[in-house]
Amino acid sequence: xxxxxxxxxxxxxxxxxxxxxxxxxxxxxxxxxxxxxxxxxxxxxxxxxxxxxxxxxxxxxxxxxxxxxxxxxxxxxxxxxxxxxxxxxxxxxxxxxxxxxxxxxxxxxxxxxxxxxxxxxxxxxxxxxxxxxxxxxxxxxxxxxxxxxxxxxxxxxxxxxxxxxxxxxxxxxxxxxxxxxxxxxxxxxxxxxxxxxxxxxxxxxxxxxxxxxxxxxxxxxxxxxxxxxxxxxxxxxxxxxxx
Numbered sequence: 001x002x003x004x005x006x007x008x009x010x011x012x013x014x015x016x017x018x019x020x021x022x023x024x025x026x027x028x029x030x031x032x033x034x035x036x037x038x039x040x041x042x043x044x045x046x047x048x049x050x051x052x053x054x055x056x057x058x059x060x061x062x063x064x065x066x067x068x069x070x071x072x073x074x075x076x077x078x079x080x081x082x083x084x085x086x087x088x089x090x091x092x093x094x095x096x097x098x099x100x101x102x103x104x105x106x107x108x109x110x111x112x113x114x115x116x117x118x119x120x121x122x123x124x125x126x127x128x129x130x131x132x133x134x135x136x137x138x139x140x141x142x143x144x145x146x147x148x149x150x151x152x153x154x155x156x157x158x159x160x161x162x163x164x165x166x167x168x169x170x171x172x173x174x175x176x177x178x179x180x181x182x183x184x185x186x187x188x189x190x191x192x193x194x195x196x197x198x199x200x201x202x203x204x205x206x207x208x209x210x211x212x213x214x215x216x217x218x219x220x221x222x223x224x225x226x227x228x229x230x231x232x233x234x235x236x237x238x239x240x241x242x243x
Contacts, residue, residue, distance in 0.1 A: 047227055049070055052219070072095070077142030
């Protein structure tokens with residue numbers, strides 16, 4: 001079935017890749033929304049909305065989509081935990097697929113990290129390292145936070161246990177802390193590694209993206225999946241059948 005898609009953040013790198021992926025999948029882009037454009041008119045004309053814009057725009061997108069009864073696929077990152085709690089309440093009023101990464105490989109990585117975090121004892125210290133291009137505005141990446149969830153939950157930890165970088169006399173590493181390190185430079189699309197280190201050995205799980213097309217195709221696939229779904233919050237695992 002061919003769908004009419006509204007893209008929010010259409011001028012950005014991901015927005016352009018999503019437009020290409022939409023046409024490639026046999027769908028039609030009916031609205032390309034960016035700063036200053038009529039968001040409500042664009043969403044009204046579409047069967048589904050794909051938002052890869054800026055974190056300050058997300059509330060408007062979710063609110064408008066909910067009012068018009070349109071499903072939303074959101075890959076925007078950079079929200080605080082307080083912002084996200086408020087946004088989830090709004091997003092639950094329509095079918096919303098919200099994920100930090102729409103790649104099949106990344107979501108498989110999250111699944112494997114979750115299993116490893118649950119199997120390996122706490123003395124296998126967990127560290128997360130991510131690298132993106134020099135133009136990325138938020139840190140850590142949405143994908144790194146997905147990986148953090150995959151480490152924290154099986155170990156009974158929370159976001160207070162994340163340690164963002166280290167500087168100065170930090171003292172010995174605690175057993176509970178999970179290191180989070182964000183690197184920026186060049187044109188890196190996205191590299192993510194989770195390291196579990198014990199005395200004598202370490203386990204490293206890595207995903208490297210070389211093209212934004214993998215995220216764009218995943219977002220378009222999620223948009224097609226979301227049409228007709230009941231209101232609620234969904235993840236990419238549901239879309240891919242990994243839930």
